[in-house]
Amino acid sequence: MSDTFTAEVAVIGGGPAGLVAAIALATAGVDTLLIAPPAEPDHRTTALLAGSVTALETLGVWPACAPYAAPLRKIRLVDATARLIRAPEVLFAADEIGFDAFGHNIENRHLIAALEARAVALNLARIAGAAVSITPDATGVTIKHSNGEARVKLVIGADGRRSPCRAVAGIGTSRRTYPQTALTLNLAHARPHDDTSTEFHTESGPFTLVPLPGQRSSLVCVLDPARAAELAAMNDAELARDIERRAHSLLGTMNVEPGRGIFPLAIETAEAFARERIALVGEAAHLVPPIGAQGLNLGLRDGATIAELAAEARRHNIDVGAPEVLARYDTQRRADITSRAIAVDLLNRSLLTDFLPAQGARGLSLYLVDRIGPLRRALMREGVAPAVSQPRLMRGEMV
Ligand SMILES: Cc1cc2nc3c(=O)[nH]c(=O)nc-3n(C[C@H](O)[C@H](O)[C@H](O)COP(=O)(O)OP(=O)(O)OC[C@H]3O[C@@H](n4cnc5c(N)ncnc54)[C@H](O)[C@@H]3O)c2cc1C
Numbered sequence: 001m002s003d004t005f006t007a008e009v010a011v012i013g014g015g016p017a018g019l020v021a022a023i024a025l026a027t028a029g030v031d032t033l034l035i036a037p038p039a040e041p042d043h044r045t046t047a048l049l050a051g052s053v054t055a056l057e058t059l060g061v062w063p064a065c066a067p068y069a070a071p072l073r074k075i076r077l078v079d080a081t082a083r084l085i086r087a088p089e090v091l092f093a094a095d096e097i098g099f100d101a102f103g104h105n106i107e108n109r110h111l112i113a114a115l116e117a118r119a120v121a122l123n124l125a126r127i128a129g130a131a132v133s134i135t136p137d138a139t140g141v142t143i144k145h146s147n148g149e150a151r152v153k154l155v156i157g158a159d160g161r162r163s164p165c166r167a168v169a170g171i172g173t174s175r176r177t178y179p180q181t182a183l184t185l186n187l188a189h190a191r192p193h194d195d196t197s198t199e200f201h202t203e204s205g206p207f208t209l210v211p212l213p214g215q216r217s218s219l220v221c222v223l224d225p226a227r228a229a230e231l232a233a234m235n236d237a238e239l240a241r242d243i244e245r246r247a248h249s250l251l252g253t254m255n256v257e258p259g260r261g262i263f264p265l266a267i268e269t270a271e272a273f274a275r276e277r278i279a280l281v282g283e284a285a286h287l288v289p290p291i292g293a294q295g296l297n298l299g300l301r302d303g304a305t306i307a308e309l310a311a312e313a314r315r316h317n318i319d320v321g322a323p324e325v326l327a328r329y330d331t332q333r334r335a336d337i338t339s340r341a342i343a344v345d346l347l348n349r350s351l352l353t354d355f356l357p358a359q360g361a362r363g364l365s366l367y368l369v370d371r372i373g374p375l376r377r378a379l380m381r382e383g384v385a386p387a388v389s390q391p392r393l394m395r396g397e398m399v
Contacts, residue, residue: 003140012158015112016299017302020061033127043185050384064114065106072195077199094380134155134164141153141155160283163280176267181263188254191252193251196211209247210293222291265290266289267287291347298337310325
């Protein structure tokens with residue numbers, strides 16, 4: 001019996017991870033269908049590390065992002081706890097490792113608009129609706145969507161933290177919630193940020209100001225859920241004063257912009273990143289707390305990796321959804337995802353704990369990082385360009 005395919009690959013989900021995967025595949029000449037309802041308004045920002053910026057440049061997306069993105073030339077970590085053992089202030093500068101910037105911060109709405117415009121320019125086929133059912137079998141996957149049905153060889157599940165694709169593939173997760181909520185918003189301020197991101201470590205979690213173009217910054221303020229709800233309910237003037245106090249007036253008086261977000265914090269990792277002709281990318285594969293700008297940077301590396309593997313399989317006339325392709329994807333993503341999830345989890349828990357040795361270990365680690373040049377530079381390089389799992393796109397090469 002002959003099998004008729006609508007496209008070779010379907011990407012389900014049009015968040016930034018799905019859009020990057022679909023654009024990378026289409027650019028590599030892989031017949032791709034994007035099944036994605038229009039994006040919801042997202043007022044968050046993303047600190048895109050240098051490798052992610054390189055990937056967007058390679059895919060022709062960056063020119064539309066650049067006017068809305070602010071460079072991150074310095075990162076300052078400040079221990080703002082009142083604890084017995086406090087860490088020294090640490091300042092990382094991108095020029096210490098020969099980079100102009102660690103990365104760029106951009107509002108998600110501008111990033112998504114740039115990606116969507118690139119997808120249109122590439123004539124990427126898109127169903128602007130949801131996948132209703134996804135059924136894998138031995139030779140392909142049948143997807144029922146709002147406009148009808150599609151049949152493909154490989155599905156890329158980019159459908160977010162509650163991923164229907166992950167459920168269909170029978171992939172479980174390990175998950176832990178934290179007693180913390182992130183309040184996000186953007187603000188204008190009286191003093192310049194000098195292209196410096198400042199992360200205050202507090203007993204309830206990090207309070208991070210990240211530069212936006214002009215005298216504006218984005219804020220991720222991690223608090224216990226009750227306090228986060230109180231702040232979210234304040235009027236703009238009260239909230240601006242509260243934030244200025246928490247920021248130790250570093251950036252002067254503040255004006256809060258419309259669009260506040262509330263995100264309960266959790267960490268969740270899929271037990272496998274691919275199975276049953278379905279490969280998971282972005283938050284469908286891993287959810288990490290917003291510390292150290294890891295989440296979407298990992299998600300973009302997922303998208304770049306699966307696009308690379310699918311394009312390579314096609315060049316060798318191998319079925320793009322074959323078990324060996326999925327196994328390679330799983331192996332290639334495992335070290336990067338698990339090492340970053342562990343690091344973010346440890347850092348977050350060392351802030352929350354009242355256990356003195358844990359506070360001491362955090363203080364000592366930051367002291368060593370501050371004092372030992374090679375360790376400092378190795379850490380910075382690892383942040384910007386991880387030693388493992390740098391897909392071709394992140395090195396400026398096409399998939
Ligand atoms: C407060 C905060 C700050 C953050 N800051 C950073 C940062 O500075 N740097 C960083 O790298 N990361 C950051 N992150 C993480 C980053 O925001 C996420 O990793 C990223 O938004 C996830 O993108 P995604 O494409 O995987 O998922 P999403 O953006 O959630 O997209 C999933 C998409 O799937 C669609 N979908 C769901 N079901 C279906 C279906 N059945 N059919 C079709 N489509 C479907 C949804 O409509 C949605 O559009 C932060 C996160 C938070 C909470």
